[in-house]
Amino acid sequence: MISERTLPLLSAIAVLLILYGYGSFAYNGFFGLRLAGYLLTDNAFIIVTAVGMAFVILSGGIDLSVGSMIAFICALMAFLVVKLNLHPLWAILISVLVGTCFGTIMGTIIAVFKIQPFIVTLAGMFMFRGLGYVINTQQVKIDHPFMTTLSDFGVYIGQGELNFVAMVMLVLLAVGVIVSKYTRFGHNVYAIGGDSNSAALLGVNITGTTIRVYALSGFYASVAGILFAVATGSAYPEVGIAVELDAISAVVLGGTLLTGGVGYVFGAFIGGMTFGVIQQLINFDGSLNAASTRIVIGVLLLAFILMQKVILIWARKVTAKPV
Amino acid sequence: MNMNVATAVDEAPPLLSIQNLSKGFAGVRALDDVSFSIRKGEIHALLGENGAGKSTFIKVLTGVYSRDAGQILFEGEAFHANNSGHAQSLGVSTVYQEVNLIPTMTVTENLTLLNQPRRFGLISPRKAEQRAREMLERVGLNIDPSEQLDHFSIAVQQLIAIARALGTKAKLLILDEPTASLDADEVSRLFELMTELKAQGISIIFVTHFLDQVYRISDRITVLRNGQYVDTYNTAELPQSELIRAMVGKSLDELSKDTGAESRAVQDTLFAIDQYGKQRCLEPVDLTVARGEIVGLAGMLGSGRTELCNLIFGVDSVDSGEMTLAGQSQSIRSPKQAIDAGMAYCPEDRKVDGIVAELSVRENMILALQAKRGWLRPIPMAEQKAMVEEMIDRLSIKTPNMNKPIGELSGGNQQKVILARWLLTHPQLLLLDEPTRGIDVGAHHDIIEIMNELCEQGMSLLVASSELEELVVFAHRVAIMKDRRKVKELTGSEISQQSIVAAIAQ
Numbered sequence: 135m136i137s138e139r140t141l142p143l144l145s146a147i148a149v150l151l152i153l154y155g156y157g158s159f160a161y162n163g164f165f166g167l168r169l170a171g172y173l174l175t176d177n178a179f180i181i182v183t184a185v186g187m188a189f190v191i192l193s194g195g196i197d198l199s200v201g202s203m204i205a206f207i208c209a210l211m212a213f214l215v216v217k218l219n220l221h222p223l224w225a226i227l228i229s230v231l232v233g234t235c236f237g238t239i240m241g242t243i244i245a246v247f248k249i250q251p252f253i254v255t256l257a258g259m260f261m262f263r264g265l266g267y268v269i270n271t272q273q274v275k276i277d278h279p280f281m282t283t284l285s286d287f288g289v290y291i292g293q294g295e296l297n298f299v300a301m302v303m304l305v306l307l308a309v310g311v312i313v314s315k316y317t318r319f320g321h322n323v324y325a326i327g328g329d330s331n332s333a334a335l336l337g338v339n340i341t342g343t344t345i346r347v348y349a350l351s352g353f354y355a356s357v358a359g360i361l362f363a364v365a366t367g368s369a370y371p372e373v374g375i376a377v378e379l380d381a382i383s384a385v386v387l388g389g390t391l392l393t394g395g396v397g398y399v400f401g402a403f404i405g406g407m408t409f410g411v412i413q414q415l416i417n418f419d420g421s422l423n424a425a426s427t428r429i430v431i432g433v434l435l436l437a438f439i440l441m442q443k444v445i446l447i448w449a450r451k452v453t454a455k456p457v
Numbered sequence: 458m459n460m461n462v463a464t465a466v467d468e469a470p471p472l473l474s475i476q477n478l479s480k481g482f483a484g485v486r487a488l489d490d491v492s493f494s495i496r497k498g499e500i501h502a503l504l505g506e507n508g509a510g511k512s513t514f515i516k517v518l519t520g521v522y523s524r525d526a527g528q529i530l531f532e533g534e535a536f537h538a539n540n541s542g543h544a545q546s547l548g549v550s551t552v553y554q555e556v557n558l559i560p561t562m563t564v565t566e567n568l569t570l571l572n573q574p575r576r577f578g579l580i581s582p583r584k585a586e587q588r589a590r591e592m593l594e595r596v597g598l599n600i601d602p603s604e605q606l607d608h609f610s611i612a613v614q615q616l617i618a619i620a621r622a623l624g625t626k627a628k629l630l631i632l633d634e635p636t637a638s639l640d641a642d643e644v645s646r647l648f649e650l651m652t653e654l655k656a657q658g659i660s661i662i663f664v665t666h667f668l669d670q671v672y673r674i675s676d677r678i679t680v681l682r683n684g685q686y687v688d689t690y691n692t693a694e695l696p697q698s699e700l701i702r703a704m705v706g707k708s709l710d711e712l713s714k715d716t717g718a719e720s721r722a723v724q725d726t727l728f729a730i731d732q733y734g735k736q737r738c739l740e741p742v743d744l745t746v747a748r749g750e751i752v753g754l755a756g757m758l759g760s761g762r763t764e765l766c767n768l769i770f771g772v773d774s775v776d777s778g779e780m781t782l783a784g785q786s787q788s789i790r791s792p793k794q795a796i797d798a799g800m801a802y803c804p805e806d807r808k809v810d811g812i813v814a815e816l817s818v819r820e821n822m823i824l825a826l827q828a829k830r831g832w833l834r835p836i837p838m839a840e841q842k843a844m845v846e847e848m849i850d851r852l853s854i855k856t857p858n859m860n861k862p863i864g865e866l867s868g869g870n871q872q873k874v875i876l877a878r879w880l881l882t883h884p885q886l887l888l889l890d891e892p893t894r895g896i897d898v899g900a901h902h903d904i905i906e907i908m909n910e911l912c913e914q915g916m917s918l919l920v921a922s923s924e925l926e927e928l929v930v931f932a933h934r935v936a937i938m939k940d941r942r943k944v945k946e947l948t949g950s951e952i953s954q955q956s957i958v959a960a961i962a963q
Contacts, residue, residue: 322570
């Protein structure tokens with residue numbers, strides 16, 4: 135069970151538990167379903183974005199466009215519902231389709247013309263941000279009874295509320311985990327992230343897999359945008375700035391190697407929750423300001439990357455079998 | 458004669474029949490009208506020196522390259538693979554020298570990739586592992602398939618790669634240099650497996666440069682040279698010296714030395730190495746080069762020629778032995794030290810190690826001299842131009858002007874520019890690895906002329922080459938390498954193609 139493969143994820147879980155345990159010990163009201171439910175909701179859209187990002191990173195790529203994608207999808211939702219008077223269900227469907235299409239286009243450019251994903255998605259990042267401003271430059275309230283129904287929907291488990299946003303996140307997380315582990319597409323993603331030359335010689339369709347990876351990331355980012363719109367009931371163009379970096383950090387904190395091929399999609403959830411717990415610790419403390427969150431996350435990220443290197447070196451030494 | 462024998466036995470239709478296969482790259486014929494066939498259940502060695510066309514052949518066969526002309530019949534039907542995956546589904550699987558599996562995935566995931574057993578549309582890990590175990594059993598491996606691939610040695614990974622290749626109803630297995638990174642025991646294990654597969658009716662194309670292994674395992678041998686088909690032989694009927702001749706010799710008539718390259722008495726030794734070697738790379742070698750002498754390094758591909766050059770120049774570090782140059786003991790650990798000591802090296806692969814294609818002829822030429830002076834002391838432009846001008850003239854390099862990017866020159870002229878680069882540093886010892894590979898006949902001649910001229914002027918040269926007829930012409934002494942060892946040294950009138958071949962075949 136504990137091996138070179140699982141150790142980064144296990145240590146990510148350990149870090150999360152330690153932080154949570156510390157909070158429960160130090161502060162009243164930290165431990166319990168109420169905060170757990172809140173954490174799930176509050177970090178849902180980071181986690182959803184990070185699940186898509188996990189696929190991209192596992193395939194050896196990067197997607198910088200997701201933060202802008204969230205802003206663009208929010209703006210699009212507002213436009214469709216408020217200006218065009220579409221039912222939110224239709225707006226959601228159209229937004230997800232548009233987001234997935236943009237992801238597909240970026241993936242196609244990356245795969246067919248063999249351009250670095252960093253540059254292509256950086257271009258996407260600027261474009262989607264700009265497109266968001268084109269649709270509306272100010273904050274818009276998305277007023278529709280259906281949107282309110284969605285955001286109010288939830289089941290109580292004890293004191294904790296599992297609301298619509300958290301449910302969608304958990305479902306999409308489960309889908310992501312299953313796709314990565316139990317489908318050929320998922321295995322192909324690991325293969326091209328592990329060694330794309332070998333993968334090609336083994337017969338993996340590199341182009342098709344790459345396109346689908348970015349399409350999937352576009353899909354997850356657009357769902358994150360919709361969750362944001364539902365949760366806040368509004369859209370403004372500055373939404374989601376630097377969320378791509380938060381998502382990448384969540385993936386890395388969840389034990390996935392930035393070089394691709396190694397890690398678990400489930401780690402995105404752990405990483406995202408770690409973010410949330412740190413934030414709550416700082417909130418509960420009260421004496422620290424918001425900047426401390428960033429500092430702690432920065433330190434944790436560094437520690438994690440160093441730890442992965444150490445594990446790798448250790449694993450090479452210990453587990454190399456002279457069969 | 459051999460062909461007659463072959464056709465007489467060849468009653469059953471062959472499994473694979475290659476007819477007039479050709480493939481060119483930018484005007485160079487990498488495969489030129491090649492025809493031969495592979496029988497069912499035979500181990501067929503495919504041999505040839507570097508650039509003979511072996512890997513091009515494999516890539517054309519498996520659809521990695523498209524063919525220019527020719528036909529391939531597999532089980533009597535036209536065979537056209539679009540890529541290696543397609544070739545595999547048609548029954549032709551390839552295992553390359555570098556294991557082409559995914560190091561970060563488990564053995565099971567590697568073995569079942571693209572072909573995972575599924576239940577209700579999702580991969581069943583249990584069934585996948587079961588299938589992986591069956592595949593491993595076929596190659597006699599008893600390992601835990603849930604472990605990550607890179608936890609296993611290269612030899613085991615190689616067997617896993619073969620297991621994967623066999624897994625999908627392979628009828629023809631191509632093994633490209635499978636033994637290059639294996640030790641003797643691992644090779645034996647691989648050979649047992651090959652014999653077993655042969656008994657099951659699987660045909661194997663075995664590409665290697667280890668001739669003794671060819672004799673140990675193969676039934677027939679096909680030799681390619683310069684992209685052309687030489688012949689197919691029954692292994693048992695072919696003496697090793699004949700085989701070597703088929704691989705390297707352009708003509709079989711005895712070419713004796715006709716130049717005045719008599720052995721110079723080794724009275725003035727410039728360069729000597731004593732027990733120079735490195736584990737798993739080169740067995741300790743003794744060698745001397747006198748002032749104004751050309752010493753040839755002969756041997757087949759993989760014999761240790763290039764390794765020796767790399768060790769002398771500090772590209773690789775030795776772990777035993779001593780070197781003296783011009784009376785001083787040297788400890789060379791890097792090319793920079795070698796250059797400072799007065800050596801220069803034109804490596805084998807010009808395109809990879811030698812030229813900087815985008816830079817001009819002038820820039821390429823002054824590179825080594827500038828590096829030797831240090832980058833803080835630029836050579837004045839006027840001085841550069843004068844030096845380059847002189848070299849272009851002296852080596853008759855054909856270029857419209859010195860500012861042309863070197864990549865646009867012909868191979869022969871590129872080689873001359875590289876030679877000029879090192880001559881500008883005024884080395885005492887010049888190392889050349891395959892100086893005439895891939896260049897046209899005229900340039901060939903020029904380069905040999907230049908080498909002779911240099912040694913007249915008192916420079917010492919150490920030249921590694923697989924072109925025996927050339928070595929015979931210019932070398933004063935020839936050291937013969939085999940299996941990463943120096944096996945013999947020939948001097949003066951002893952040097953002939955025949956004697957070199959005999960020494961290699963021993």
